[in-house]
Amino acid sequence: MSSASLPKGIHLTSSIPKGGEGIITAPGLEFLAILHRTFEGKRQELLKNREKVQAELDKGKPLTFLPETREIREAPAWRCAPPGPGLEDRRVEITGPTDRKMVINALNSGAKTFMADFEDSNSPTWSNLVLGQANLHDAIRRQIDFEINGKAYKLTDKPAVLLVRPRGWHLPEPRVLIDGVPLSGSLFDFGLYFFHNAAELIKRGHGPYFYLPKMEHHLEARLWNDVFCLATSHLGLKQGTIRATVLIETLPAAFQMEEILYELKEHSAGLNCGRWDYIFSFIKKQRAHKACVFPDRSDVTMTVPFMDAYVRLLIQTCHKRKVAAMGGMSAQIPIKNDPDANERAMSKVRADKLREVTAGHDGTWVAHPALVKIALDIFNEHMKGPNQYHIRREDVVVTDKQIADPSVPGKVTEQGVRDNVSAALSYCAAWISGNGCVPINYLMEDAATAEIARVQLWQWSKYGSKTDTGKTISPSYLQPIFSEESAKVSKLPGIDPHHVKIASEYMAQQVKAQWPSDFLTSDLLGYLEGVGTVGGQKKASL
Incomplete structure (x- = not known):
């Protein structure tokens, strides 16, 4: 695409990678410009609020459940939207970046869903982003099959349901300038995927489904909800077809789980324990406090007090509002040349998934296709229905201090x-x-x-x-x-x-x-x- 053919006010700092010409199009860029011009001011305002909260934490102000939203937390009646088609049973989800071979292998893995990732497992090079979008476009239309070195990669008849994780609100997309300002990475990833695929996904019986990362305030969820409503309206689609699962992976978000669900109520598909980023956020947010110094990373397990409190509250919150409470990632990969070491690693996976399903989670994450069956076997044995929304966990009482408890032995x-x-x-x-x-x-x-x-x-x-x-x-x-x-x-x-x-x-x-x-x-x-x-x-x- 020549600079002369670009929509007014839009500039690309890099040429379109070969294979991405059907993704970076004038109509698609015009759609991104509408999102940017409507929401960039609010995004910047919310990012400034993060700085304000951090400054208050550095001075010793504790995080708490928000008094101004008490009515939302205490109101018994409201519920989130029912699961989108294909999201009723999410007992095992596989995640990974969007290169062509990985997309096929993940969709064929036997997992219920595949979260295609433009965020933390993706290096956001221009080619990774644009060709990743092209790969998802082709996968949705069953046009992704290819052959390399004599080996054929082909989608099965019943691939996993597709979800997409855009980048967090904090990251820009500097290769796309709109009115001289870099586009939000979130809106680039979401906008191109939605523009090219939402109608096709609905036609095929599913919908545009997302995972939303790194949020620190329920008003950031409201911004996503506003984006969803505008995008759906602009393309002439039925409102409420989007579903989004929010990763609770920052310490401030742990105090606002119900508010986040409420803001995304029409579009919510639940919450996920983004546990590794949550540990990172716990340390970073409480950086000014020597009492929050942790021991070795390996000692910060899911059973330490602040992690256990966060998990119990997430399950209770989701089931109260009738949405999925998704468990965390098992990142193990097979150890091919050492059967004993491999069995020890897989035993850790089984123990982790057993802990999750018996706690009340509705599904879990794995990073490698070899772990899908292990996780499925555990969930199939202990979760007989499509989910565990009926496990209300009304026994759970989690306080502010428990969420922020820094005590970790080690x-x-x-x-x-x-x-x-x-x-x-x-x-x-x-x-x-x-x-x-x-x-x-x-x-x-x-x-x-x-x-x-x-x-x-x-x-x-x-x-x-x-x-x-x-x-x-x-x-x-x-x-x-x-x-x-x-x-x-x-x-x-x-x-x-x-x-x-x-x-x-x-x-x-x-x-x-x-x-x-x-x-x-x-x-x-x-x-x-x-x-x-x-x-x-x-x-x-x-």
Whole structure:
């Protein structure tokens, strides 16, 4: 598409990738411009509110259930919309990025649904985003089959139901400028998918279904609801065909679960325990408080007090309003050359899924097709109907203090420090290279793991935590570990040593900072293809 054929006020800083010409179209861009011009002001206002809340937390103001929305929480009568067609039974969901082979494998995995991810398991390179949209467009129309190296990839007759996760409200899409301003990444991902596929999905008996990440306030859910209503009206579709599941993966959102459901009432498909990002948010939001320093990442399990309280409240809240309470991710991947180690890993998966289904969850997440049957067997045995909305958990009483309880037993070990350094460097280097879904120590990791590692290293350094051997953690203590782990990571297959160097320098800056950055994905965005700036310096447009 030439610049002369672009709609007025729209500028692309990168050329359209081959294969994406049917996605980046003039009508599609006009639709994105309508969303941007209508909602960008509110988005910026809500992002400023996040800064205000963080400043209050830094000064010691505790998070609480909002007094001004007490009536919503206490009103017994309201309910969310019934499940959309195909979302009645979600007992196992598989997630992953949107490259063509992965989309086919995930849709064929035997899971009930597939969450195609433009967020934390996707590095938002221009080609990943545009070609990912093209892959979903083709999958919906059963036109995605292909062959490579003599192997055919073909959709089954009954693939999983498709859901899409756009990026969070905080991330821009700098390759699309509207009236000189970068478009919201959320609206780019949602808008293109909805514009090209909503009517087709409805025609085929399902609907446009979404997962919404990283929200910190119920008014951010209201903004999504307003976007849904305008988008549906603009395309002449029936209101209420969208369904959206919200990931409760920030500490502020845990205090506003009912309000979030209420704001999305006509479009809600429930809530999900985004547990790894929730740990990251817990540390980040309470960054000013030494009492909230955690031990090794491996010690922050689902059974520690603040995680247990959050899970119980989420299940109670969802079932009270008749929507799905989805469990969290099992990131294990098969260990092919060590049967004993593989069995230990799969035993952890079974225990995790048993805990979820017996607590009352209506479904769970896995990251690898090999885990689908394991999770299905557990849920099939213990969940006889399509969901567990009837398990009301009226026994649950969760207080403000329980949600924010920082007590986590465990130690900071030298191995735990080294594991965090290695995970952060490995992930950041891969992400800069264009890969947002990275196998690390037989776990399929996304940005959440690197974020936990990053803020823990900052936290330990900030407060001079001691390891179990008595060593004080500081930037000078960490520097040789960064060097040693950088050398190891640089030798891994598919890793660019230059990108490891960038990641190491970034992490070294982070552990010295007064406060950690909000998101590493925001910090490192400038290093991706076609973005235009790195460290404030203008890059040449592609």
